[in-house]
Amino acid sequence: MKRIQAFKLRLVPTIEQERLLSRHAGCVRFVWNKALDLQTRRLEAGMPLLSYGDLAKILTLWRSSKEYGFLSSGPVHPQQQTLKNLDRAIWEALDRTNPKRFPRFKRKGEGDSLRYPDPLQVKLDLATRDAEGRNLLPRIFFPKVGWVKVRLSRPVVGEIRNATVTRKAGRWAVSIQTERNVQEPTPRTSPEIGLDLGVVSFATLSDGTRIHPDERLLRAMERAEVRLRWEQRKLSRKYRKGPKSRNFAKQKLRVARAFEEVANMRQDFLHKTSTATGETQAVVYVEDLKIRNMTRSARGTRETPGRNVRQKSGLNRSILSQGWGTFLSFLEDKLTRRGGRLVRVDPRNxxxxxxxxGHVSAENRPDQAxxxxxxxxHADHADVNAAKNILRAGHARRACSPGQPGEFVA
Ligand SMILES: [Zn+2]
Known part of the structure; x- marks a missing residue:
């Protein structure tokens, strides 16, 4: 079985390398904007769109022209890749059944990225000692930039398939996608557990286990979230004074850093907790979030909106509920890797x-907890009771879908 995995590494470029990466990202942005302009004009004039092949030929002309010759100072692959991305984005926006937002022009510093689709263009050197035995940082090679030092947060395994360099909040990172052969996991069916996504606790298992950030982490997340909101408010004030000012640009960077901080903490928590459950269980039954969100909008935040919920939990809710979707996708990944399964069930009732x-009544819930x-x-913690019901609903569905145990979509 082939396993594809992504590794994100911090880059430690020299000032010169940073200048080169910036310039190359600028070229990619230029190609995107120029081609987007071309295609938009054609659409407005009622002409057919240029294909990716046409655009790639035009790119070759640009790179050898006098006017746009500067593009040839950057590597060609990321520039072709951005044309591919643009082509797909435009077609997705024109898709009538499921239209996405029409691609926009990119401004300097907005989502700067360089994608190297060809693994032969990128080399990763993990050697940590030179000939004289001195310690060296691992490094990665990019065309027209050279060897850039990287920080390895975890070992990279597998063969490189592609790499994407991005700049976020002024920091450079590379995301490497690798592929390797792993043994097919033997399907597992036990143990099984139900999982309830809650507000008081982030998640609760049917055996009573509570999945929640500990007080210290929660306080740190709250502080980071408050800081983020504060920086965002400051940003909007600075915007009113002048969206092009230096102070506005500086403040934008502060917002981006604060956002990164919140996102990293959340990501870290979601990884740790999904690993803990994913490695000990074989089948996890969860509420189908899609159905839940549909029913929730008509009913308030929960089937019985909390009367005794602390004021603070408004903030907790926003911090934690944003992580549910990611948590489930992490968990599903970790379960399937070991032959297990995540099964979504109808969350109703x-x-x-x-x-x-089995008695159903709103009066069964005197308060949130x-x-x-x-x-x-019968008395229980509300979330544990819900998790037990989810486990039971999962069993019931499995019992009535013959042939394919567990293969059902709620
Ligand atoms: Zn009862």
Missing amino acids: TSRTCSDC TFRCVSCG
């Missing part, structure tokens, strides 16, 4: 059904 006797069955008196 899972929070107000008694996991003991408590479940007390008005019929049989």
